[in-house]
Amino acid sequence: MTTIFQDKEQFIDEYRLVVKAFTGKSFEEAGATDRYQALARLIAGHARDIASESFTESSRKHKKRVYYFSIEFLIGRLLDNYLLNFGIRDLVAEALADMGADLDELCELEPDPALGNGGLGRLAACFLDSMAHEGIAGYGNGMRYRYGLFKQEIVNGRQHEVADEWLSGGYPWEVRRQDRAVRIGFGGHVVTREKNGRQVYSVEGASEVLAVPYDIPVVGFGGKTVNKLRVWSAEPAEEHFDLETFNHGDYARADADRANAEAISAILYPNDQGEHGRLLRLKQEYLFVAAGISSLLRTYREEYGSDWAHLSDRVAIHTNDTHPAMCGPELMRVLLDEEGLEWDEAWEIVTKTVSFTNHTILPEALERWPIDTFSRLLPRIYQIIEEINRRWAESFDTAAEGWQEHFRNTAILWDGEVRMANLSVICSHSINGVAKLHTEILESTVLRDFYALTPKKFNNKTNGISPRRFLAEANPGYASLISSAIGTGWLDDASELERLLPFKQDAAFLEKVGATKLENKARLARYVKRETGLVIDPASIFDVQVKRFHAYKRQLLNVFKVIDLYQRLTTDPNTTIEPTTFIFSGKAASSYTFAKEVIRLINSVADVVNKDPRVNELIKVCFIPNFRVSNAQLIYPAAEISEQISTAGKEASGTSNMKLMMNGALTLGTLDGANIEIVDLAGRENEGIFGLTKPEVQELKDKGNYLAWDLLNDDPERLGRVVGSLTDGTFSKLSGGFESIRNEVMINNDPDLVLLDFHSYVDAFEKLNHDWANRTLWNRRALHNTAMSGWFSSDRTIREYRDEIWGA
Ligand code: 26V
CATH class of the missing domain: 3.40.50.2000 (Glycogen Phosphorylase B;)
Structure with missing residues (x-):
């Protein structure tokens, strides 16, 4: 057990200092909310110290880093959990009692971030907990929604939805990492040039937004390993505040760029029929994928240079359901367009690095996007998907009986749509279901044509909880x-x-x-x-x-x-x-x-x-x-x-x-x-x-x-x-x-x-x-x-x- 305080006295001394520094008040003068904020900041600070040790240690040992891509992380409150994981819950409770405060009361003041719908998001959070406990260098990559899942109120028996303003009081666990912000482009068109006898692709005329990461520490039980959850927020790439328009009284239009960019990370989509075909949702998916890939490649480059051939020895990219399905194409894009690799080389790296979990067989929940929407928003990614799909078609033995049907069921592009589940499967070296029966159903029905081709890629991983x-x-x-x-x-x-x-x-x-x-x-x-x-x-x-x-x-x-x-x-x-x-x-x-x-x-x-x-x-x-x-x-x-x-x-x-x-x-x-x-x-x-x-x-x-x-x-x-x-x-x-x-x-x-x-x-x-x-x-x-x-x-x-x- 790593201990961050030798004894109660040490804790009390540090805590008093943080209360003073954060609020300008003495502990006695500070209200309950200030006391909570200061306590969380104190623990978060220690957690970050250990996180940087964990990171250095992983570098030194050349540990493989696991990036868990999920559009949802339902982390719950952290204070009580991290005190328990650091083994100091009783010490802190007693110290607070000595100071005339109550730990449980302070814990209650923490917002409960609703950055997920339900089981899928909570599973991602339990996995972060367990990766840290198992000493795996495992990192969450997700979205920082300004509004989480709605707050439910019941009026005359009916559900009413109210905005969830979890950030309004400040969130003490996160640090903004402006220095790691990434520019993300949407729209534009692909231009092709010749360079050294090779076709080079780039996108011109795209409009850019800035993805800004916020890091939240993930404390493993025992306190030895602290990992990170990185969540991305969308902001305007340039400040385009239009002073003239503002002075003419059109305040909203003056700040339109900001509003348009921020809309991308404004809300978590509830999982209902409505999400399909919504452009903002597709932007969210690309934003956290592209920003996450850029950020993990930066870390890899710092550790191993441009030794891309060994990426899969050092990095695993796990895609939680199909929402991060663009991990494959985006990694292809970077390797081809920015690093100059050949297709076959890049494709092998991608498929050895990416893996995929399916979480539902309900047909109405399978993600599909209209090709015209998709290709307009992400022209280069779409082009790469087309090529993946073309090569996939080419891989079939057209002399074999029934190959057309197998192709129809496994194609990524079909009927005017991009089928994200098929994209995920084709880009991955491993496909798993989340319980025994579920995996059997995947193999025998939903994904049976894939299973027939590559049964060894399929496996079951029954879910778990912390x-x-x-x-x-x-x-x-x-x-x-x-x-x-x-x-x-x-x-x-x-x-x-x-x-x-x-x-x-x-x-x-x-x-x-x-x-x-x-x-x-x-x-x-x-x-x-x-x-x-x-x-x-x-x-x-x-x-x-x-x-x-x-x-x-x-x-x-x-x-x-x-x-x-x-x-x-x-x-x-x-x-x-x-x-x-x-x-x-x-x-x-x-x-x-x-x-x-x-x-x-x-x-x-x-x-x-x-x-x-x-x-x-x-x-x-x-x-x-x-x-x-x-x-x-x-x-x-x-x-x-x-x-x-x-x-x-x-x-x-x-x-x-x-x-x-x-x-x-x-x-x-x-x-x-x-x-x-x-x-x-x-x-x-x-x-x-x-x-x-x-x-x-x-x-x-x-x-x-x-x-x-x-x-x-x-x-x-x-x-x-x-x-x-x-x-x-x-x-x-x-x-x-x-x-x-x-x-x-x-x-x-x-x-x-x-x-x-x-x-x-x-x-x-x-x-x-x-x-x-x-x-x-x-x-x-x-x-x-x-x-x-x-x-x-x-x-x-x-x-x-x-x-x-x-x-x-
Ligand atoms: C999504 C949608 C979207 C559109 C229409 C209806 C609908 C219904 C369900 C879903 C859920 C998608 C994925 C999901 O959350 N699956 C849940 O994942 C949990 C963690 O693996 C698992 O325990 C639940 O059984 C599974 O429903």
Whole structure:
């Protein structure tokens, strides 16, 4: 453990100095926000000192550097996490207490940067954590959005989107690196010249913007390695402030250049249909790719000169989904146009350096750009893509049967569009999925023609999560109970959690497992009360579904279950249930009408159920607004049931399933994504598995004879009544009825098979629910889940990437 303060006294001395230097006030005079800012700056300063040591050390050892390109990094708050990783959390908490301050209160003042949509962005952040922990010289390369994902407010049950101004109070972790700014060109046209008997290409007439990097330190657990996350902000390349226009009163036009450039990094796009074809999004993608490539090549040049042939021995470029797909063409451009390499030479370097992870098989999520938009914005990149595509076509054996079909499925340019997934695959030496089933589906369907050609390029890397952030930091009570039993080695090596298994027989220990859960539930209940006014009972079961709202994730199935229980409890005296609180949280993309209606339905059901004295001692429905990393850390530790109920085959992996398992929740889920690995590890008897499997869903689709009406007609008592309640006024008091949801299920024939899985789902829920009555057995299964969750540490995932993809 590297320690940055010898003792409390040293910390207090340094801290007082920083408060004074930063605010001009004494610690006693400074307010809470100033105290937080100064503390974060103090820690950030130490982190940067170690970062420069880590960098020098990597140079000295000629370590391979890994650049993780991702358009999203959902890093969460850093102060508490870095204190933990430096091993000084207790020291700082005590010192602050001595000074009359409270660490937890200061931590709460940190903004929670929402620079990601959900799982993909959070995965990138967990990978940074694990790369630093594993001592890999691994760097994030991403975007610094002025506004992160919108803040969600709920008004009359409806989601409202509010701008997320996370930078307004200043962000103490970042440093602006003006000295490393890069000029990025858009538009213009390609000019060809002859130079020494060779064609040389350049772009003329492009308009340029300046990409300015901001560096955020990434502290690895143990504090030995500190890496960097570099995020790029767009600014005007030249100050073109038009004083004359300004003096004529046209203020906006006077500063138009600035506004146009800054627009590029203004907002994070939500992942909905709307993002496709938006020029600004394409500019974002090229900006962070081109700036990142330029910056990593600069570092390489400083260390190894222009020895491009060995680039792939020293550098790995990983592309997180297709958003950084231009890494391949951009690296080609630099090697060809700026470094003067021949095509074949450059192409070999590119394909040995770049690797790619796919994160979804949903066809509507596969990125494509209209060729005319693309080629106008990035003429030289487009030209290079055309040549890659031409050579790809040429590589087929035209005597082989069916080659045309293989080409059609793998072409980059097709039907007037640039297909970013095919571009990513062709530029990469490795293609991976994010869970076992997902990789199998990629190989057998979405990317099957590529798989047939180069099966060895394909591999699986099941996702993981940081046990520091999601167990140690989020759940301190449980973490210290665990450490009291097996020591603290699990923080370094999460597979040590298996050493908890013998404690399954220890009744007193199991009771403590239950007691920490109860404390976490009380903590969450206080948060819910504060945020929404709703009172929830920590003595009830906390059944939790928290994730983005999407049809395939089937929050609708969950709320159908709640409606069914409500109707049975109010009409059938034989219905029994352990008191349960159904907790939902998550955002819907702003243009995704169906998902937003499901949010409104949940809140409308909550409004009715929670007010109904016949049931509200038994069931409660709770929607927690504005799901984000910081409140997720309160929710996971409080959960007993983890809802992972996607239509089989649709959820690539999921990661909340892992976070909840690690915190001792039992999975109520389908055999989808990484739920399959959860069952493999912890045993089906320790979870609640239900529903159609992926092959069964496939068979049904192939047969094509599923009819939602059949299910409804067969079961008027329950399914019929649930669907009927959407439009009969039962839940319409808050803000109207739910015709559109009914239509999706009945007229659109239930595309996500909610009705089909309904009964097996409710049965599996009721089984788990009744199991809760025997608390010893329950706590044993909870502990078993935690004990077997170590494999889901992102440290394990990252070691696999290192050994099997990056060779770092
Ligand atoms: C994107 C879009 C864009 C347009 C329309 C609808 C739609 C739906 C989903 C997406 C998500 C794209 C990629 C993504 O975030 N995948 C998630 O990656 C996680 C980390 O690997 C994984 O755990 C989730 O299962 C997967 O959905």
